[in-house]
Amino acid sequence: MTLLKVHKLVRHFPVSRGFGSSAIVRAVDGVDLEIAPGETLAIVGESGCGKSSLARCVAGLDTATSGKVEVEGTDSADMLTADPMRFRRSIQMVFQDPYSSVNPRRRIGEIIGDGLRLHKLVPRAQRAERVRELLEQVGLAADYADRYPHELSGGQRQRVSIARALAVNPRLIVCDEPVSALDVSVQAQVMNLLVRLQRDHGVAYLFISHDLALVRHIAHKVAVMYLGQVVESGDAAIFDQGFLHPYAQSLFDAAPRIGRPEGEEVELLEGDVPSPISPPSGCRFHTRCPQTIDRCKVEAPDLRPVAGRDVRCHRAEEMLARMMPPQAEAAFGTG
Amino acid sequence: MTSLLTVKSLCVGFPGKRGVLPAVEDLDFHIAPGETLAIVGESGSGKSTAALSIPGLLSRSSRPVVSGSVRFEGQEMLNMPDRKLARMRGPDVGMIFQDPSTSLNPVFTIGRQICEPLRTHMGLDARAAEARAIELLELVKVSAPEQRLAQYPHNLSGGMRQRVMIAIALACSPRLLIADEPTTALDVTVQAQVLRLISGLQKSLGMAVLLITHDLGVVWETADRVIVMYAGRKVEEGPVRRILSQPSHPYTEGLLRAARKEGRDGFLTEIPGVVPPPHQRPPGCAFEPRCARAIAACRAAVPAIRSTGPGQVAACIRAEEGQPA
């Protein structure tokens, strides 16, 4: 059974543009996702593509404009009215900013203990003991319980956030760029912690990142977003096979890579991401796409299955043919 | 080799509650004309402090204690009178910073901010400055440059603002461009554009670039030589291709593994522990507590910088025993 099912999720923000006129930011515009228990789905995209808005809707911190989120078969909006605490115990969230995501005025032990207290998970007398266990699970010494956040480094604060989420034994943790603000060496520590916790507790992750290389090792499935929509999604195998959507390809190629041969010319995208207030007509990527044809400008492509994954591009088959030598294609068995 | 910039035994400290805390210790390096030197290291390793002390931009209010020598074309820049320093900035040394939204003044138009250095340093009149400003914006590939002159920073995207910052830094054709994490705040697709722009300009204008970054991928794609800093000190230096294929310092090696996102069985290679803050640095090698190859001798004294390969130096007493990554 699926743990989380997101169906045609839309989140629009009305914004005023002065002089009484208003506009709509199409932050999330029809996203479908599915996560099985114990699985990691990575969402990757550049800033402003709607990752955090999506995450907040999934975590029940924001209400979708339309669409549906189902947790273990139950509509999350219904669950939030009928039994909010059950929903909170199912889904927790870890945030991006190690500084603002913990309350500077509270001790680490209190921060982690909040969940235990609110959900009455352990008797009061054993709370401190459980907090110590949680601290150990995330790789912090037990005496951190008495410290204040300002005594901790960024990586340690993220561990505290993870422990806070873990305290209520959630089935799913939404991780919104949990390591983006950390140094690379510390990033690896926190990523490994998440993987270890998943193997020990079977928790599922909705893992948000802007770094494809980072999620490559931990994701079971991946979805690339552009301007509020998923443009390509599939299981982790597509990291090895290569992406088909021109945007996903560019995102992959644009990341600086150690060891890239000197002569290798990478085709770079032109310009910036357009405003989500008035996304381009037709394919939302057509203004920057190196593969644009006339059809792209007028007809919006659907997310459709191509070669074992879903791609939102009119030219997906051509991209596939170009990517794979014929014999590999045969072995790959595309339909 | 002639040198454009020569830095010798640069030390920078900041007075704090526990006395002067060292941010940069005993740093030596040089940059040849037209060369790109990268300084790479994790946050707090002293990269920005080193870069800012070169053109004397360290904020006075933090009362930095600076010693050593920074020579630009043979001229000592430390202790240079402010007025003379200000005259060098622009024509000789240009700077761009990480956050383009804070380094541009929000209340002035783009045009005014580009024309300002052109008029003060190059003595251009208003019309000539404007013409040159349009040229510069074209150079950094800003679309519709004429219209941009009248716009304010908030009208531009992050990538566009960073291009404008580069245009301002290039206004007086500096011979050295210091770029402190110029793409850290940008998205990857925009980062790639800006990096390509900087390399392209460097080649066409023949200027030297001191590129500060925490990203070894950026180093690989843009720099000729690289300095790896850890806890305020240089731990390794050499040609980029050599250092990133055969690092001799264990820290460089760890950083490289982390940057490559090398993984096995779902786990990434990590460096255990954290960077020690300035007041808790161990007496010997600052990396010793995190180092898998540390021996007792590592705690005895700060390791001297030694040659470990062609053009490559490292501060590790066990450098020879290292395996290529």
Place this chain on the structure above:
Amino acid sequence: MSRSSDFLRRLFSSWTTALGAVLLFIIVVAAIFGPIVYTVDPFEMLGRPAQLPSARFPLGTDVSGRDILAGILNGARVSLIVGLAASLGATLIGIVIGALSGYFGGLIDDTLMRITDFFLTVPNFVLLLVIVSVFTSTIEVITLAIAFVSWPSVARLVRSEFASHASREYVHACRGLGMSHMEIMGRQILPNVMAPIIVVSSLMVASAILTEAGLSFLGLSDPDIVSWGYMIGVGRTVLRSAWWMAAIPGVMIVLAVLAINLVGEGLNDALNPRMRQR
């Protein structure tokens, strides 16, 4: 331990704050112990009117022959109590309104801020005069009335602080844990924003003292209570012949307000995180 001693060092690092604290200390001691030690009734006519200071009347007597020192000491109590109570009341109202407004935003914010703005635009003193003339002017009514007209500035401040915290990730995390809005506002956000509130409400004590003095000067305050403003009002009629009668309570008001302001400024510097770096 070291945190609080650190705080005290920062607080008294400037001589103006130290001066304010000493002054305030003297006034508070005088208010608490003065009337106990110096038991003269400030309302009783004890001697000839308008006497100069003498051994029997250390600060002389007023137009009705009442002891001015007794008035000053009793007035100190009134001023400080009214000042503190009014400021406390205003702070409480301001925190509740500001917190609801800043935390929830939207319609609640619009409504509450409209009300706040109304209070801010109507001159405080005019509003006070209306309230005082409608109700009987006992000292309790005066205090409540001053609190009632002073809360909007606290509410404004609290609102902006709460709004900035409401969007921080730790607040999202608390909501995600299922914490109630009340607990988030009271136990999570409030401790983070107390510093500026303390500064504003300490300064408000001074303005409440001034306001009360203004009311009693006009003879609109509680007639059964001696306060500094009342004493100035009494002395005003003989300002040419016996100027000290108005001047002594006047100086006291100036000193008290000055002392509170100096301490408030000091608190501001000591609690302001940006000043801590030095």
